[in-house]
Amino acid sequence: MSRVMRQLRRTLTAILTAGVVLATPVLATPVVAAPGGTVPRAPTGHITWHPCNDAGFPGMQCGTMRVPVDWSKPRAAQLDLALVRRKADDPAHRQGTLLLNDGAGGSSIEQLRLATRNGFPDIAGAMTQRFDIVAVDPRGVGHSTPIRCSEPLKPAGVSYFPKSRAAFDKVVAHNRTFARDCLRRNGPLVAHVDLTSTARDIEAVRTGLGVRRLNWYGIHYSTLLGRTYAALFPGRLRTMTLDTALDDTTSPLTRIVKETTGAEEAFNRFAAWCTHSAKCALKGHDVAAEYDALVARADRTPVPVAGGTHRPLTGEDIRGATQDYLNIASVTWPALAEAIVKAQAGDATDFTVDPDGTLDPVQVLVPACLDNARPVSTFEQADRLHKSLAARAPHLGGAVRSWTALVGCLGWPVPAKPVQAGRLISGAPPALVIQSTHQALAPHAAGSAMAAQLPGSVVLSREGDDYSMFLLSPCVREATNRYLTDRILPAPGTTCTN
Numbered sequence: 001m002s003r004v005m006r007q008l009r010r011t012l013t014a015i016l017t018a019g020v021v022l023a024t025p026v027l028a029t030p031v032v033a034a035p036g037g038t039v040p041r042a043p044t045g046h047i048t049w050h051p052c053n054d055a056g057f058p059g060m061q062c063g064t065m066r067v068p069v070d071w072s073k074p075r076a077a078q079l080d081l082a083l084v085r086r087k088a089d090d091p092a093h094r095q096g097t098l099l100l101n102d103g104a105g106g107s108s109i110e111q112l113r114l115a116t117r118n119g120f121p122d123i124a125g126a127m128t129q130r131f132d133i134v135a136v137d138p139r140g141v142g143h144s145t146p147i148r149c150s151e152p153l154k155p156a157g158v159s160y161f162p163k164s165r166a167a168f169d170k171v172v173a174h175n176r177t178f179a180r181d182c183l184r185r186n187g188p189l190v191a192h193v194d195l196t197s198t199a200r201d202i203e204a205v206r207t208g209l210g211v212r213r214l215n216w217y218g219i220h221y222s223t224l225l226g227r228t229y230a231a232l233f234p235g236r237l238r239t240m241t242l243d244t245a246l247d248d249t250t251s252p253l254t255r256i257v258k259e260t261t262g263a264e265e266a267f268n269r270f271a272a273w274c275t276h277s278a279k280c281a282l283k284g285h286d287v288a289a290e291y292d293a294l295v296a297r298a299d300r301t302p303v304p305v306a307g308g309t310h311r312p313l314t315g316e317d318i319r320g321a322t323q324d325y326l327n328i329a330s331v332t333w334p335a336l337a338e339a340i341v342k343a344q345a346g347d348a349t350d351f352t353v354d355p356d357g358t359l360d361p362v363q364v365l366v367p368a369c370l371d372n373a374r375p376v377s378t379f380e381q382a383d384r385l386h387k388s389l390a391a392r393a394p395h396l397g398g399a400v401r402s403w404t405a406l407v408g409c410l411g412w413p414v415p416a417k418p419v420q421a422g423r424l425i426s427g428a429p430p431a432l433v434i435q436s437t438h439q440a441l442a443p444h445a446a447g448s449a450m451a452a453q454l455p456g457s458v459v460l461s462r463e464g465d466d467y468s469m470f471l472l473s474p475c476v477r478e479a480t481n482r483y484l485t486d487r488i489l490p491a492p493g494t495t496c497t498n
Contacts, residue, residue: 234427
């Protein structure tokens with residue numbers, strides 16, 4: 001392992017085990033502020049650039065751009081998009097602009113900050129040498145005009161796994177109260193943070209950058225955004241790299257079942273790893289049994305959080321926080337073991353932070369309520385589905401992101417407007433789809449489902465349990481850079497093992 005990669009993993013581990021949430025404290029100070037402390041307001045359709053005054057973005061440019069809240073009413077309310085641009089290290093051989101966009105509550109700007117802090121420019125090769133890197137926070141997220149709501153997303157006494165009709169009615173009533181608060185505080189933006197509106201923003205960004213075609217690098221939910229953009233604006237992408245693709249071509253219920261199965265398998269792999277790894281704080285223990293005991297105990301008597309900064313956590317809360325701890329085996333698996341040990345000792349703090357650190361749970365949920373159909377509307381339907389998931393996932397119980405979206409959007413007053421997925425998309429470049437063989441957020445088969453929509457695309461498998469694989473895998477970096485520079489895809493069936 002290289003010195004830079006060792007430093008990357010050490011720093012990420014320190015961030016995770018310290019329970020640092022980057023999104024909350026960092027996003028409170030806009031990175032787009034000008035050196036004098038003011039934020040210049042760009043005319044609609046234009047990007048205003050200035051040197052970043054944030055030490056996390058050395059030598060980079062920060063920008064703002066105004067776009068319509070509702071693209072069908074371009075002269076009505078406007079919102080601000082925030083961007084950070086890192087110019088190519090080798091301008092004489094520059095090949096274009098690479099757009100980073102995480103979508104669904106993830107701040108691309110904060111991901112760029114984290115990657116820069118952890119040696120990204122030193123390991124990226126052609127990506128940073130030959131391409132301007134542009135991170136843009138999606139509408140409603142992070143440094144762009146953000147959705148902020150004052151009601152708690154899931155207060156004490158509200159369960160996303162209701163065991164009675166009364167409990168079901170309670171979560172529906174709270175969701176309506178939460179949504180009304182969001183609408184009151186954010187206005188029409190709440191109804192326009194869907195994939196299609198966000199993709200139209202990306203086209204405005206492309207125009208504002210003055211480039212004929214973009215290069216796309218998307219992770220997880222942004223794979224759907226990239227696919228949506230390619231369908232709406234054919235010919236506007238030169239390359240598409242899609243890391244940990246999602247599959248929205250099946251029914252929402254099928255997607256929940258597949259995600260539940262994958263997350264449970266990931267947990268079992270974590271538990272098996274713990275039995276022999278010196279990096280696991282529970283080495284030699286029956287990790288699955290101890291986790292189940294912790295969840296059961298917390299459901300009886302919620303586990304406190306240090307300092308009283310958060311309500312005590314139930315077993316449902318602990319389960320709901322576990323999936324994201326399974327996403328990067330070398331970093332988050334040791335952190336999960338330590339979180340379990342701390343909670344066993346009476347401090348559940350580590351289950352109150354998202355290991356990603358760039359996610360805002362409200363900004364994750366609100367777009368999900370627009371982008372996903374709502375196939376469940378009654379307690380009986382929810383109960384049947386929950387029992388089916390619990391049978392498949394005895395440890396996590398089906399506590400995965402898609403279940404949270406399904407139940408968290410019950411009673412939502414704004415109609416859903418999901419993208420119609422599955423058809424062949426013309427005018428899109430053959431994509432490089434990078435998919436782990438085992439992953440808690442997306443099954444390996446989701447990569448093939450995405451590639452099938454983009455003619456000529458290839459799935460590059462990577463043996464392991466990780467996402468965000470460019471930072472973790474030399475093999476993935478080599479394949480990605482070859483694709484970016486020469487538009488040559490790996491042979492179908494290729495698997496990276498490092």
